[in-house]
Amino acid sequence: MLAVGKELLIGRTLNSNALWVGRRLARMGSMIKEITTVDDELDEIGAAVLAIVRRSPDFLVVVGGLGPTPDDMTLKGIARALRLRLERNAEALRLIRAHYIERGMDEAALTPPRVKMAILPAGSKPLQNDIGTAPGVRLVSGRTVVFCLPGVPAEMRSIFRKSVEPEVRAKVGKVFRRCFTMRIEGVPESALAPSLAEEMRTHPGAYIKSHPKGTMEGRSRIVLDIVVAGPDKVRVDEEGEVIASKMRRAVVVLKGTVVAVRSSD
Numbered sequence: 001m002l003a004v005g006k007e008l009l010i011g012r013t014l015n016s017n018a019l020w021v022g023r024r025l026a027r028m029g030s031m032i033k034e035i036t037t038v039d040d041e042l043d044e045i046g047a048a049v050l051a052i053v054r055r056s057p058d059f060l061v062v063v064g065g066l067g068p069t070p071d072d073m074t075l076k077g078i079a080r081a082l083r084l085r086l087e088r089n090a091e092a093l094r095l096i097r098a099h100y101i102e103r104g105m106d107e108a109a110l111t112p113p114r115v116k117m118a119i120l121p122a123g124s125k126p127l128q129n130d131i132g133t134a135p136g137v138r139l140v141s142g143r144t145v146v147f148c149l150p151g152v153p154a155e156m157r158s159i160f161r162k163s164v165e166p167e168v169r170a171k172v173g174k175v176f177r178r179c180f181t182m183r184i185e186g187v188p189e190s191a192l193a194p195s196l197a198e199e200m201r202t203h204p205g206a207y208i209k210s211h212p213k214g215t216m217e218g219r220s221r222i223v224l225d226i227v228v229a230g231p232d233k234v235r236v237d238e239e240g241e242v243i244a245s246k247m248r249r250a251v252v253v254l255k256g257t258v259v260a261v262r263s264s265d
Contacts, residue, residue, distance in 0.1 A: 002048050003037045004064035004074050005151055017063045017156050024160065029175025029229045030168060033057060040065060045077025053082070053141045058171055060144055061164065064151030066134040068113035074148060075120055075137065082141050084121040092118035092126035092135045099133050127163040131155045136163060176233040178240035179264045180226040182247065187256030188220045195250035199243050205230070206243060220256075 001021060007013040018035050025031055036052070038044040045065070052060050065074030079086050093110075096118055100109040117134045120126065127136030129150065136159040137148040147164050149156045184192070189212045200208050207227040214221060224247060228240040244261065251258050 001032050001035045002045075002052065002060060002062045003035065003151075004040060004045060004062065004077075005037075006039050006071075008037050008064075009039060016153055017151065020153070020157060021061060021063075021160065024165070025168065026227075027177070028165070028169055028172055029177065030172050040071040040073060042073055042077045042080060045074055046081035049078050049081040049146075053144050053146070056143050058144065059164075059168060060146045061160075062146065062148045063156055066117065066137070066148060066150050068116050068134075072116075078139075078146070078148070079121040082121065082139075084123065084139075086119050087122050088115070089118050089120040089124065089126055092120055095126055095128055095135050096133055099129070127159050129155055129159055130162070131158050138163065174231060175229050176231070176236045177227060177229045177265055178236050179228075180224075180240060180244045181262040182224040182226070182244070183259040183261075184222040184224060184251050185216075185257045185259050186219045187222065187251055187254045189222055191254050192222065192224075192250065192256075195247065199246060203228070203239060203243055206239065208243065 001018055003015055003018060005013065008015050015037065018032070022032050034052075036048050038048050049060070049062070062074060062078070065072045076086060078084075093115065096114060097110060100114075114133070120137055121139055124137045124139040127138055127147075129135050132150055132152055132155040134150050134155075136150065139146050145167065149159050149164070189210055192210060196208060196210060199206070205228070207225065209225045211223045211225070212220070213223055226240060226243050226247070228236050228243070230236045248258050
């Protein structure tokens with residue numbers, strides 16, 4: 001994932017888009033391998049895109065910088081990096097025109113800054129934005145499918161659900177998940193570490209992660225996440241139960257308490 005915007009780098013805006021996309025992909029059985037954030041600068045955008053596509057990921061999701069203002073230069077940066085010409089896309093222009101007509105504005109509303117949102121890298125496909133104006137964009141570089149989405153969270157989520165998610169799901173296939181969240185008290189994280197290491201070694205495909213939450217009344221508090229995913233639901237359920245059971249026993253041996261366990265698919 002590549003996030004574009006100075007506001008993300010100076011602390012003006014929290015990158016909630018990355019959080020949302022990460023969670024969404026995890027539910028599908030996929031995962032973001034890396035999140036890169038860059039300034040609204042052509043060289044920075046281009047260098048980041050090149051570095052990513054050279055590693056040939058299945059997908060690159062670029063968020064931000066598709067609007068009408070001069071600092072919205074994501075598509076120009078991508079075109080420069082991938083040596084693609086920029087061209088006015090008729091379908092993108094149709095989508096933008098329809099957006100304004102639906103809002104009671106005539107064709108005079110298609111000012112140069114608004115037409116700018118229809119200038120895409122050659123070979124791109126515009127993706128309909130049901131909430132805002134700037135279309136999303138899909139293009140292919142080598143074996144990597146690149147999706148460019150607006151930075152406005154509601155718009156990004158809408159296009160992701162409609163256009164990105166079906167393609168990712170088709171690539172990943174059917175995946176089942178079993179999740180356990182355990183609240184543990186009275187065991188320092190360092191004491192629990194050997195048991196965690198053993199389960200991570202025994203179950204390398206599972207996500208097993210402890211999150212220390214400080215102390216209360218002199219007792220350590222930990223939240224432990226266990227997530228197992230795979231194409232076989234029975235096996236996923238069994239592996240999840242085995243890990244959770246072993247961690248419960250480890251807590252008891254360490255004279256701690258499992259305060260609560262939440263299980264979900």
